[in-house]
Amino acid sequence: MTVSTTTRSAAELTAQARDVLGVSRLTNRALTSWLHGLPGVDQVGCEGRVAGLGTRSIKTTSKAWAIDTAISMIDLTTLEGSDTPGKVRSLCAKALVPDPLDPTTPRPAAICVYGDMVATAKTALGDSGIHVAAVATAFPSGRASMAVKLADTRDAVKAGADEIDMVIDRGAFLSGDYLTVFNQITEVKQACGDAHLKVIMETGELVTYDNVRRASYLSMLAGGDFIKTSTGKIQPAATLPVTLVMLEAVRDWRDLTGVQVGVKPAGGIRTTKDAIKYLVMVSEIAGEDWLTPEWFRFGASGLLNDLLLQRQKLATGAYSGADYVTID
Amino acid sequence: MPTFDYAPAPESRSVVTIAPTYGFFIDGAFTRPKATFATLNPADESVLAEVSQAGPRDVDKAVAAARRAFEGEWGRLSGAERGKYLFRIARILQERAREFAVLETLDNGKPIKETRDFDVPTAAAHFFYHAGWADKLEYAGLSAPGTTARPHGVVAQVIPWNFPLLMLAWKIAPALATGNTVVLKPAESTPLSALLFAEVCQQADLPPGVVNIITGDGRTGQALVEHPDVDKIAFTGSTEVGKTIARAIAGTAKKATLELGGKAANVVFDDAPIDQAVEGIVGGIFFNQGQVCCAGSRLLVQENVHDEVVAKLKRRLQTLRVGDPMDKNSDLGAINSREQLDRITTLVDAGVAEGAERWSPECTLPTKGYWYPPTLLTGVAQTHRVATEEIFGPVLSVLTFRTPQEAVAKANNTAYGLSAGVWTEKGSRILWMADQLRAGVVWANTFNRFDPTSPFGGYKESGYGREGGRHGLEAYVTTTPATPTGATR
Numbered sequence: 001m002t003v004s005t006t007t008r009s010a011a012e013l014t015a016q017a018r019d020v021l022g023v024s025r026l027t028n029r030a031l032t033s034w035l036h037g038l039p040g041v042d043q044v045g046c047e048g049r050v051a052g053l054g055t056r057s058i059k060t061t062s063k064a065w066a067i068d069t070a071i072s073m074i075d076l077t078t079l080e081g082s083d084t085p086g087k088v089r090s091l092c093a094k095a096l097v098p099d100p101l102d103p104t105t106p107r108p109a110a111i112c113v114y115g116d117m118v119a120t121a122k123t124a125l126g127d128s129g130i131h132v133a134a135v136a137t138a139f140p141s142g143r144a145s146m147a148v149k150l151a152d153t154r155d156a157v158k159a160g161a162d163e164i165d166m167v168i169d170r171g172a173f174l175s176g177d178y179l180t181v182f183n184q185i186t187e188v189k190q191a192c193g194d195a196h197l198k199v200i201m202e203t204g205e206l207v208t209y210d211n212v213r214r215a216s217y218l219s220m221l222a223g224g225d226f227i228k229t230s231t232g233k234i235q236p237a238a239t240l241p242v243t244l245v246m247l248e249a250v251r252d253w254r255d256l257t258g259v260q261v262g263v264k265p266a267g268g269i270r271t272t273k274d275a276i277k278y279l280v281m282v283s284e285i286a287g288e289d290w291l292t293p294e295w296f297r298f299g300a301s302g303l304l305n306d307l308l309l310q311r312q313k314l315a316t317g318a319y320s321g322a323d324y325v326t327i328d
Numbered sequence: 329m330p331t332f333d334y335a336p337a338p339e340s341r342s343v344v345t346i347a348p349t350y351g352f353f354i355d356g357a358f359t360r361p362k363a364t365f366a367t368l369n370p371a372d373e374s375v376l377a378e379v380s381q382a383g384p385r386d387v388d389k390a391v392a393a394a395r396r397a398f399e400g401e402w403g404r405l406s407g408a409e410r411g412k413y414l415f416r417i418a419r420i421l422q423e424r425a426r427e428f429a430v431l432e433t434l435d436n437g438k439p440i441k442e443t444r445d446f447d448v449p450t451a452a453a454h455f456f457y458h459a460g461w462a463d464k465l466e467y468a469g470l471s472a473p474g475t476t477a478r479p480h481g482v483v484a485q486v487i488p489w490n491f492p493l494l495m496l497a498w499k500i501a502p503a504l505a506t507g508n509t510v511v512l513k514p515a516e517s518t519p520l521s522a523l524l525f526a527e528v529c530q531q532a533d534l535p536p537g538v539v540n541i542i543t544g545d546g547r548t549g550q551a552l553v554e555h556p557d558v559d560k561i562a563f564t565g566s567t568e569v570g571k572t573i574a575r576a577i578a579g580t581a582k583k584a585t586l587e588l589g590g591k592a593a594n595v596v597f598d599d600a601p602i603d604q605a606v607e608g609i610v611g612g613i614f615f616n617q618g619q620v621c622c623a624g625s626r627l628l629v630q631e632n633v634h635d636e637v638v639a640k641l642k643r644r645l646q647t648l649r650v651g652d653p654m655d656k657n658s659d660l661g662a663i664n665s666r667e668q669l670d671r672i673t674t675l676v677d678a679g680v681a682e683g684a685e686r687w688s689p690e691c692t693l694p695t696k697g698y699w700y701p702p703t704l705l706t707g708v709a710q711t712h713r714v715a716t717e718e719i720f721g722p723v724l725s726v727l728t729f730r731t732p733q734e735a736v737a738k739a740n741n742t743a744y745g746l747s748a749g750v751w752t753e754k755g756s757r758i759l760w761m762a763d764q765l766r767a768g769v770v771w772a773n774t775f776n777r778f779d780p781t782s783p784f785g786g787y788k789e790s791g792y793g794r795e796g797g798r799h800g801l802e803a804y805v806t807t808t809p810a811t812p813t814g815a816t817r
Contacts, residue, residue, distance in 0.1 A: 039599075039600070039601055039602040039603070040599075040601045040753045041601055041603070041604065042601040042604035042773050044604075044773070044774060045601065045603075045604030045605075045607055045608060045773065045774065046603075046604060048607070048774075049604070049607050055441055055445065055656070056334065056656075056657055057334075057337035057656035057657055058334060058335075058337075059335050059336075059337050060335045061333075061335045062332070062333060062334050062335040063335075065332065065333075066332070069332075248603050279332060280332075283330070283331070283332040284647045288330060288331040288332060291331045291332055
């Protein structure tokens with residue numbers, strides 16, 4: 001998989017942001033008027049659109065394609081205090097051989113772990129091409145000094161992380177201090193070096209769709225390569241309407257700047273049916289350019305096994321059962 | 329080929345049995361078919377069944393059956409008993425929903441996802457809603473103190489082809505709830521769901537003659553509304569026919585409600601939630617291929633966001649799936665008849681000749697059947713025919729305005745006044761616009777929402793009377809001095 005990341009300094013990102021906003025100095029006031037000038041999101045209409053797309057009927061060959069595509073988009077995740085090297089190695093083994101009964105099964109895109117497990121994951125995955133993503137910046141709350149967040153990031157990158165999943169400072173965002181959020185993202189982006197940056201907005205704490213749209217634009221403006229819904233530690237985590245707003249944002253951002261940004265819903269996506277609804281939405285809202293693991297990911301753990309069960313069902317015509325997929 | 333191609337997901341047509349020929353449903357039984365004509369599947373022009381053309385003598389029989397029922401068993405039933413029948417019909421509609429959805433899609437050409445998710449559930453909802461009213465009419469405020477609300481008697485109902493079952497429900501449910509009896513004529517191109525509904529009446533043990541269904545073309549409709557023993561007329565259809573009916577009953581004791589055409593303005597301000605507005609515009613004009621009397625066929629967009637809205641509309645239209653109405657993934661189906669297709673074609677050609685710019689997304693239309701692509705007409709002026717005449721097809725005319733006052737002036741500048749839409753994040757402007765717009769329904773930040781509790785009807789040439797809600801009941805009663813007990817039937 002090719003990942004087109006450009007290493008950019010915080011100063012370069014700020015200069016580019018000034019350009020997008022058309023201002024000579026990037027102040028909080030400039031960011032506020034830009035973000036608050038975005039069109040609003042009507043909640044009823046947004047949720048109605050999601051409900052409409054949810055009635056798409058995906059069968060036979062389309063379903064087979066969707067299942068394989070969804071598997072290849074998974075960031076297979078374990079983010080627990082109880083994570084051990086053994087647990088992480090077991091998860092990596094699952095990523096390498098998702099279904100021992102069928103070697104044609106695609107592999108997930110990445111393994112997502114805490115920073116201290118990156119080296120273990122890296123070793124286990126070797127040169128398989130499966131990425132290692134690390135959560136960083138005092139995940140999941142993000143409540144730490146900037147020095148700590150940057151050290152956290154550099155540590156993970158140094159250990160070999162291909163991708164960094166950072167969290168934004170929701171407190172700063174909700175208090176209207178957009179400049180702080182912006183600066184933190186650009187600094188983390190700089191600390192990432194060649195690693196891909198996913199910006200977790202923790203939409204469950206932002207609550208409104210207007211906030212989701214603003215946070216999406218702010219994250220893209222600050223150089224995020226991906227915008228991601230949730231840590232998985234807050235309810236609600238990923239939802240279809242929130243992801244819809246984010247898909248509209250990346251679509252419109254590319255029109256505005258020519259830059260394509262990826263989307264990652266994470267948390268709460270457990271079934272094949274759910275995953276297919278997301279893919280329908282990606283296809284009909286953002287467009288088919290986003291229908292690859294380079295531009296769309298699922299942050300999930302249990303989803304993979306349900307996709308594998310459905311994949312077996314399509315191949316054999318019969319449901320097997322939970323004991324025919326591995327628990328890792 | 330798109331990356332994510334949806335494989336065909338056709339609904340099975342085996343869930344419904346269509347007889348080769350149908351008679352009328354009079355006095356609780358089906359008559360022998362006579363003088364039949366074909367009803368087609370507009371998606372492929374195949375013949376679905378032959379139905380009968382009712383002449384004046386058949387109309388006589390139907391009206392006489394309705395009169396007997398009104399003066400007999402049905403007229404003596406309490407509201408609570410009438411309500412039981414309506415609840416039963418509503419439940420049977422739900423139980424047989426899939427059958428109705430498939431039949432409606434076959435006969436009308438609209439996509440199965442609409443019949444399945446909208447037409448049939450909403451029809452059932454109308455019966456449930458009115459079932460609840462049947463024993464509470466005393467509290468509906470239908471009569472002044474000292475008077476009593478009573479049913480008219482025999483009601484003649486003539487309905488259009490765009491929502492055959494739903495329009496039947498809009499008509500029959502309030503008529504029965506208030507104690508009337510009914511003779512209903514479905515449109516000649518879409519009679520099958522009404523004939524299946526006749527089976528539901530039998531299944532519900534509805535007393536004979538309470539609901540009678542006769543089929544035929546305009547001549548049948550004319551004979552029905554002109555019949556001397558009809559007390560009230562409820563009509564939904566074209567303004568032209570509505571005027572004929574109004575003339576025909578002038579000077580008689582007959583009451584009428586007419587729900588006619590429309591040329592609704594969908595007004596989009598520059599502070600609107602643009603993505604949802606685009607959805608609302610699309611739903612407003614492409615729902616049911618635009619064959620909706622309240623369709624948002626005139627987009628009035630503030631000039632400073634015109635380009636953005638049109639660009640987003642065009643992108644959205646490219647994702648519309650036009651094709652086999654039985655496929656669960658079809659967003660647009662077939663046009664109901666060749667006649668309607670010709671009318672759409674003629675009007676759009678006239679619009680282009682007058683200077684409008686025409687745009688449609690790339691889509692492959694089936695070779696058989698009646699099809700028209702979703703179409704945008706930009707650069708339309710108020711003076712163009714496509715801005716004033718009802719097209720009744722998947723065609724959106726785009727006009728611009730500069731100020732709220734201009735938006736209101738242009739929106740109201742029509743012979744019709746059925747519905748309107750307003751898109752803005754500013755609540756006070758919504759209220760001001762709703763006050764200014766001469767339209768029976770004003771939707772704010774949404775479009776084409778229907779609910780049995782909400783009255784529906786028009787201003788000016790869109791007709792008179794309301795359907796649905798408490799207001800809808802008023803059309804089905806007349807007031808007389810109170811009976812000694814003060815009881816309402």
